[in-house]
Amino acid sequence: MSGNTSYPVFILDGQFFTWGKNSHGQLGLGKEFPSQASPQRVRSLEGIPLAQVAAGGAHSFALSLSGAVFGWGMNNAGQLGSNAHSFAERPFGGSGNKWNSDFSLILDRESPCHVKLLRTQKVVYISCGEEHTAVLTKSGGVFTFGAGSCGQLGHDSMNDEVNPRRVLELMGSEVTQIACGRQHTLAFVPSSGLIYAFGCGARGQLGTGHTCNVKCPSPVKGYWAAHSGQLSARAGKSDFHWNDRLFRFPFLIPIRVVFALFFFYYTFLTFLFRIDEHFKTSPKIPGIDLNSTRVLFEKLMSSQHSMILEQILNSFESCLIPQLSSSPPDVEAMRIYLILPEFPLLQDSKYYITLTIPLAMAILRLDTNPSKVLDNWWSQVCPKYFMKLVNLYKGAVVYLLRGRKTFLIPVLFNNYVTAALKLLEKLYKVNLKVKHVEYDTFYIPEISNLVDIQEDYLMWFLHQAGMVRIHDTVTLCSYPFIFDAQAKTKMLQTDAELQMQVAVNGANLQNVFMLLTLEPLLARSPFLVLHVRRNNLVGDALRELSIHSDIDLKKPLKVIFDGEEAVDAGGVTKEFFLLLLKELLNPIYGMFTYYQDSNLLWFSDTCFVEHNWFHLIGITCGLAIYNSTVVDLHFPLALYKKLLNVKPGLEDLKELSPTEGRSLQELLDYPGEDIEETFCLNFTICRESYGVIEQKKLIPGGDKVTVRKDNRHEFVDAYVNYVFQISVHEWYTAFSSGFLKVCGGKVLELFQPSELRAMMVGNSNYNWQELEETAIYKGDYSATHPTVKLFWETFHEFPLEKKKKFLLFLTGSDRIPIYGMASLQIVIQSTASGEEYLPVAHTCYNLLDLPKYSSKEILSARLTQALDNYEGFSLA
Numbered sequence: 001m002s003g004n005t006s007y008p009v010f011i012l013d014g015q016f017f018t019w020g021k022n023s024h025g026q027l028g029l030g031k032e033f034p035s036q037a038s039p040q041r042v043r044s045l046e047g048i049p050l051a052q053v054a055a056g057g058a059h060s061f062a063l064s065l066s067g068a069v070f071g072w073g074m075n076n077a078g079q080l081g082s083n084a085h086s087f088a089e090r091p092f093g094g095s096g097n098k099w100n101s102d103f104s105l106i107l108d109r110e111s112p113c114h115v116k117l118l119r120t121q122k123v124v125y126i127s128c129g130e131e132h133t134a135v136l137t138k139s140g141g142v143f144t145f146g147a148g149s150c151g152q153l154g155h156d157s158m159n160d161e162v163n164p165r166r167v168l169e170l171m172g173s174e175v176t177q178i179a180c181g182r183q184h185t186l187a188f189v190p191s192s193g194l195i196y197a198f199g200c201g202a203r204g205q206l207g208t209g210h211t212c213n214v215k216c217p218s219p220v221k222g223y224w225a226a227h228s229g230q231l232s233a234r235a236g237k238s239d240f241h242w243n244d245r246l247f248r249f250p251f252l253i254p255i256r257v258v259f260a261l262f263f264f265y266y267t268f269l270t271f272l273f274r275i276d277e278h279f280k281t282s283p284k285i286p287g288i289d290l291n292s293t294r295v296l297f298e299k300l301m302s303s304q305h306s307m308i309l310e311q312i313l314n315s316f317e318s319c320l321i322p323q324l325s326s327s328p329p330d331v332e333a334m335r336i337y338l339i340l341p342e343f344p345l346l347q348d349s350k351y352y353i354t355l356t357i358p359l360a361m362a363i364l365r366l367d368t369n370p371s372k373v374l375d376n377w378w379s380q381v382c383p384k385y386f387m388k389l390v391n392l393y394k395g396a397v398v399y400l401l402r403g404r405k406t407f408l409i410p411v412l413f414n415n416y417v418t419a420a421l422k423l424l425e426k427l428y429k430v431n432l433k434v435k436h437v438e439y440d441t442f443y444i445p446e447i448s449n450l451v452d453i454q455e456d457y458l459m460w461f462l463h464q465a466g467m468v469r470i471h472d473t474v475t476l477c478s479y480p481f482i483f484d485a486q487a488k489t490k491m492l493q494t495d496a497e498l499q500m501q502v503a504v505n506g507a508n509l510q511n512v513f514m515l516l517t518l519e520p521l522l523a524r525s526p527f528l529v530l531h532v533r534r535n536n537l538v539g540d541a542l543r544e545l546s547i548h549s550d551i552d553l554k555k556p557l558k559v560i561f562d563g564e565e566a567v568d569a570g571g572v573t574k575e576f577f578l579l580l581l582k583e584l585l586n587p588i589y590g591m592f593t594y595y596q597d598s599n600l601l602w603f604s605d606t607c608f609v610e611h612n613w614f615h616l617i618g619i620t621c622g623l624a625i626y627n628s629t630v631v632d633l634h635f636p637l638a639l640y641k642k643l644l645n646v647k648p649g650l651e652d653l654k655e656l657s658p659t660e661g662r663s664l665q666e667l668l669d670y671p672g673e674d675i676e677e678t679f680c681l682n683f684t685i686c687r688e689s690y691g692v693i694e695q696k697k698l699i700p701g702g703d704k705v706t707v708r709k710d711n712r713h714e715f716v717d718a719y720v721n722y723v724f725q726i727s728v729h730e731w732y733t734a735f736s737s738g739f740l741k742v743c744g745g746k747v748l749e750l751f752q753p754s755e756l757r758a759m760m761v762g763n764s765n766y767n768w769q770e771l772e773e774t775a776i777y778k779g780d781y782s783a784t785h786p787t788v789k790l791f792w793e794t795f796h797e798f799p800l801e802k803k804k805k806f807l808l809f810l811t812g813s814d815r816i817p818i819y820g821m822a823s824l825q826i827v828i829q830s831t832a833s834g835e836e837y838l839p840v841a842h843t844c845y846n847l848l849d850l851p852k853y854s855s856k857e858i859l860s861a862r863l864t865q866a867l868d869n870y871e872g873f874s875l876a
Contacts, residue, residue: 025110026073047333056128070112078162079146129180140174151215152199480750495747496554575844603728618738681707762815779830
């Protein structure tokens, strides 16, 4: 393990020490360190679980458990395995010489340098000569590099090698041991009982019976048997040592020594890793078996290991997590960030402050490159692991919010909760790309009861507007992904009231908290009242909405139909929306194109109505959201993406027009070179307008540009851009200006496109039991009435599609409000009609007239007939 001029030592807890001469940087301490008479820690390798260290004449190597090779010191003959042109920087920056044209080709290294050329070779052992190096791989291969003047590299030449090169003469033999002398090398092949030697033989050190140098591996006389306890390089034979001795190993030395520092413990954990995966560690692959890690932790949690567990806990709290570096020396040192969340005590709220939150802070301290590596690894973990991580930090946020008043130092609370929220934000961004879990997994429903959302939104709004500066204060609205529908609805209402108040007070806000008291303003003009006639609904709506200011549109809506005395308790407003949208979306106006294979609507390429019609539809959609009314609008997610400044892509076209989307995907996936002949496309798109097929150019001169293999991605992008942007720009602009007039502002930034769609058209998170539990009964009916009981028995036996059809029949939409099933609150009332009559739905009031049927069979038949005959407010 030691060389002529320096001495490296690797001790049990993972610390690595060197001392001695440092004329060529062989101590690995950096160029600012001279020779050392006492042991010095090589801090640049801390955090990497080392399997072996080796030293040559004036160069040294360290081998990690995953096969990463680090070399430093003299490199005059290339004995470090890298020259100036192929110099492998340490993954995250690190120290080390930089190549310069003024330097010689071969450079010494004062600090450990990662030899990337060996990363994928699964190196298990390193041996160093005076100026050459040999490495052994898991499969029994041998690589050599450095000085070759005596043939010690075994490449049938006397040349030096600056890069690792495989000894071809040994290929086909499984070498299990290697050793380097000053200028010679030995390799042992147990299957044949042969030792091969090559290099300097001037003093008979090769054992060949001659004193000449040997350039190729030559057998040493005799038959050499493997020791019975020797480890084979093959995985199958080494599994015993990696697994069976796992739980005996720690007890061979004092617990205090084993767990005093985390480095040994981390090394110990790596024995859990499946060998093949372990050697694949890279910025994209963690090479770790998290299931085995979980098993280890579960065993340690048993009562018989309580002393060890206590030592581990103390080590984690006082040493491991506080000492995690912001710039780990290698990706292998990053695996601790995947291991630690499996430690069960991190899930215990008693350790949130000492373990869970400090781990989040350590992750957030990571420099850019290691932080990206962790994101890559999180992208590959199983959804169950990812969800556990999300739930861990959601739990920490709730714990901190509940105990907010117990923190004597407010800044500590702010730091802790900010760390938990920022880690959730990091996980959320990863999830946007890989979709491990649904977006609502990040919701923290408890927030509505733990935080004054109105005040939090106000502070966030004013800070975003530059009206106030927030110091050492957390605004949860900065992390909108944690809010559920209930919380976002409250923000929406707060935003409306806030915009009204700001309009009244102007920019001179003497006291920002006066904005929380909005009742006087609302009392002066509490509602947006529209007077309309049923036979001129669109014209009256346009007239009424044009005379109201933008601020008036934020008020609760009340609708009065001319000549009708009904008090609008919500039903009239709902009917207004249904009738108005049915009229506006009537196909005779050609405002929208109906896609039959998706049952969705999109803006027509050409239409002849005035822009203010689209503007009115936009206002109507915004009003529906503000007035908590679900409208059955069949628009694709692309519309809501555009409203939130998210560019639609090919996936959105697949939703709107599956046939077109699939065709474009086939174009992208086509493996052949003959795209021009197979698809016969140019940069144009065909569209039908009033029975006439027109060819539209996707780019200038597109009819003369053929789609080829090298430009097909540009064609698909241009196609999608035409459908969602260019062709509809005029009509969409009018629509969005109307929508944003009602729902614009900072509050919109808090929504995801899918959430905004759910706010308008509801969602499909059905809870049929809740529908029954919240139902209201009138007339002779109650929850225990025989007919009512028959009704619910029948309903719960319906398949999903039939239940959705009932919702459409009763409420005008087969989706439910974003606030949940309970907010529907359907009403069932008895009628005097005989059982030969069908049930009748009053859609605007969610009211069902249900005759008193005498049997379940009759009730099921009549209800099914009613559903089958229902046409509803079809918008297509």
